[in-house]
Amino acid sequence: MRAPFFIFSDGEIVRNQNTVLFIENSGKKKRLPVEMIGEIFLFGNVDISKNLIVYLSRKGILLHFFDFNEFYLGTYYPMEFNSSGKTLIKQVQVFLDEQKRLMLAKKFVLGISLNVLAVLKYYNRRGKDTLPYIEQIERLTRQIVSIKSHNDLLALEGKIWECYYKSFETIIDNKDFAFDYRSRRPPHNPLNAMISFGNMLLYSYVLSEIYKTHLDPRIGYLHSPMDKKLTLHLDIAEIFKPIIPHRVIFTLVNKGIIKREHFKKVDGGVYLNKQGLILFSKQFDHKMNEVLLDNGKNQFLTYRSIIRKEILKLEKHILGISEYIPYISRW
Missing domain, CATH: 1.20.120.920 (CRISPR-associated endonuclease Cas1, C-terminal domain)
Structure with a gap:
C-alpha cells in the first residue's frame, strides 16, 4: 500500500522528467518517490502547475490542501475512474x-x-x-x-x-x-x-x-x-x-x-x-x-x-x- 507524503515548508512541486521534486524556498530539494506515494498533504504555501497535476492524476495521487491554521480546505483527486x-x-x-x-x-x-x-x-x-x-x-x-x-x-x-x-x-x-x-x-x-x-x-x-x-x-x-x-x-x-x-x-x-x-x-x-x-x-x-x-x-x-x-x-x-x-x- 502506498504511503502518504507530508509537506510543511513553503516552496514548489515540479515534475522532473519521470519523477517529482519538492523545492523549498531556501533552495533545498527533495525527491518524491511517486511510485510509493498515495497522497500528498500540503500544509505549506506550495506552488503547483497543471503539468504536475496531470502527471499526479495519471499516477492516481491525491492532493490534500490545508490552510495556515491546519484547517482542511479540500482534496484534488483524479477523475472518478471508480464511479459506478x-x-x-x-x-x-x-x-x-x-x-x-x-x-x-x-x-x-x-x-x-x-x-x-x-x-x-x-x-x-x-x-x-x-x-x-x-x-x-x-x-x-x-x-x-x-x-x-x-x-x-x-x-x-x-x-x-x-x-x-x-x-x-x-x-x-x-x-x-x-x-x-x-x-x-x-x-x-x-x-x-x-x-x-x-x-x-x-x-x-x-x-x-x-x-x-x-x-x-x-x-x-x-x-x-x-x-x-x-x-x-x-x-x-x-x-x-x-x-x-x-x-x-x-x-x-x-x-x-x-x-x-x-x-x-x-x-x-x-x-x-x-x-x-x-x-x-x-x-x-x-x-x-x-x-x-x-x-x-x-x-x-x-x-x-x-x-x-x-x-x-x-x-x-x-x-x-x-x-x-x-x-x-x-x-
Whole structure:
C-alpha cells in the first residue's frame, strides 16, 4: 500500500522528467518517490502547475490542501475512474428511505460508542479512573436501539461525545493539556487543537480510501449531505476517532513527546506550530501503519487496511449483499 507524503515548508512541486521534486524556498530539494506515494498533504504555501497535476492524476495521487491554521480546505483527486452508476443509485435509495437511513446511522453511532468504551476500558485497566464515564456511556449506548428519529440519534451521539471528552483529563492528567470544553473554530487550547487536527487528518485518510471504491463521498447517512458537500467520509471516520487520532493524542502527551512549546496562538485560537505538526503527523502515520490482528480472523491488518475494509463492507450493505457491522476495537 502506498504511503502518504507530508509537506510543511513553503516552496514548489515540479515534475522532473519521470519523477517529482519538492523545492523549498531556501533552495533545498527533495525527491518524491511517486511510485510509493498515495497522497500528498500540503500544509505549506506550495506552488503547483497543471503539468504536475496531470502527471499526479495519471499516477492516481491525491492532493490534500490545508490552510495556515491546519484547517482542511479540500482534496484534488483524479477523475472518478471508480464511479459506478449502479452504486450511486443504491446510495441515493438508501438515503431517501428514512428507515434504512436511520438504521445505518444507528450502526455508525453504535460503532462510535463501542470504540469509545474500548478506549475507556483500556485506560481503566491501566489505573485511570474512567469507570464513571464507562457506566454513563453504557447507559447511553442502550438507548440507541429505541431511537425513532434522526435528530434524536444526533442528540444522543452528542451526549456520548460530551461524556467521553470529559474523560480526557483523567486519561491525560496533565495541567498543560486541560480539556475544559470542545471548541473547534478556533480551538481554544492545545488539547482541542490536537483533536481538531487529528480529526482532519483522519477525514483525509478515509476520503482517500473512499475514492478507491465505487461509493460516492457526497452521500452520507449520519451526517446530512444537505449540510456539507462531502459527508460519507465523516460518517466512517467517526467510528475510528477514539481508536486512532485520540490514541495518538494520549500517546504524544503521556509520553512527553509533545509539549506546550509545540503550539502557537493566532487570532484568538491555539494551533500546532510547524514542529508540532511534524510530530503529530509522524505519530499519526505510525498509528495508521500499526499492524494488529483483525477481529475474529487470523489476519493481520494495518488501520489503513481496516478502514478500506470498512468502506467495502458499507458498499456491500448498500448493494444488498451483506449487512454492515461497524468495526469494534478489541484490546
